[in-house]
Amino acid sequence: MDTLFTMKSLSQYAQVWQQIQEGLPLSEDEEIVAGVMKEHPEFDTFWLAGETALHPQEIDGFVVNPMIHAGLHVIGEKQVLELNPEETASTLQALVNQGVTRHEAMHKIIGIWGDLYFKSIRGGASMYEWEYITLLNSLCRSN
Template sequence: MFNPSRDQARRFFIDAWQKYRARGVLTPLEQIAADLVKEHPEYHTVIEDPEAADKDFSPEDGQINPFLHLSLHLAIHEQLSIDQPPGLRGAYDDCLAVRGDRHAALHDVLESLGETIWEAQRSGAPLDAAAYVERVKRRARVA
């Protein structure tokens, strides 16, 4: 299983974006990463900063970690492509139908994944896939 370090994950996004901007040849995964960065113009200045890979982003200071956000998007892209956990794709489709906007629906999934990860970390338990899918479904109902 691929388990990159924090620095490797950050370098991946930075390098993919640089290759994209230079009109280089990207691997399929790099293309997905570049597309994700493209969809988040608010992160361009950070991704284009050569020292960004070393920066700490503190939630206590009200900062969003753009690399974590993009990494969650990448994970969700893979999850949706294989409907894993089962039912996630249908729950996402429900969010998409309600929101009418692909990126907003993806953020519903991202928020649900973040909550599920936080809950697992807090309780010291493994990720609860069923609770994750249910959170996405709930967002579709209240959106």
């Protein structure tokens, strides 16, 4: 999935959702998306709802953008799987070892990545891997 938070990626997510429902085989990238979808059943109604999933929604008392939330999870899971950067996987493991659930640990990790990503988009600046790695390392120490 090369595009983030766009109609194209939403279309890809809808396709994965349909494949899950029909029990069709999934590619490695689609398996990652499917895993995120299964972790977030509260988003189920949004995958085939078109642009609605691209906008903030009130779900279980929280305002969340299903597409951005799921997209950040997919990014984090790919980083762990591909060890790119390898600190993502080691941070995840360290947080889990400290008693944080895997899902909440991933939220902490993708929160950092998302903050850096959106700061770079809004400010027109580059997103630096070293900054991300530094923040991941500090996350392990602060928990």
